[in-house]
Amino acid sequence: MNPKPVIPGVWEVPIDFVNAFLLDTGDGLVVIDTGLAGRAAGLLDAVRAIGRDPEEIRDILVTHCHSDHAGSLAELKRLTGAPATMHPIDAAMVREGRALRPLRPAPGLVNALVCRFLLPKAPIEVEPAAIEHEAGDGELLPCGLRAIHVPGHSAGQLAFLWPKQGGVLFAADAAANAFGLALSPLYEDVDEGRRSLARLAALEFEVACFGHGKSIRSGASAQFRRKWPAARDSRVA
């Protein structure tokens, strides 16, 4: 779990096949997503590896209920005492220890194969955790990030926009950048997912970070607009 700097103040922490992120807001550290179950100690090692103390963690933001993002939340909360923030729809899932609603593949053969071979192995449960703060669409969080509701991949998924350094979007699994910027392999509702991406494309951000795949370090919102023409009626534009 070696943390990789994305831009000053933002680190990508690869955990198995998913990325968590560390963010230095200038007023403590924010952790975005927690990896599969059993990875909390490794996440704290990543905090030490960037020269910081786990006691500096102020907030844990969880993008959605899937086990590769919320799996170590309960454990990380025990170790740090930091409060958790989620969208109310997926917060209700994690409080009850549920991790998965039915998913279908996005168009394309590779996505169909991912769905057929990997989805049956995906944990349907996570350790239940208290979620202290529920964030709705457009809400500015005390840590300085703005929550953006991006349903489609998961009904209660949040992306987060940090308005520093030209804008840094934490897109979660709204899209992926494993083999170029593309839809994620799996959605609860792919049309809804496309509408969420068109809303994200209406925003301005230089950098984009993903749950799966590499971060885009410059010109990220222009790349989103080329792929998913921006929604003119975006509620958060």
Ligand SMILES: [Zn+2]
């Ligand atoms: Zn997911």
Ligand SMILES: [Zn+2]
């Ligand atoms: Zn994921």
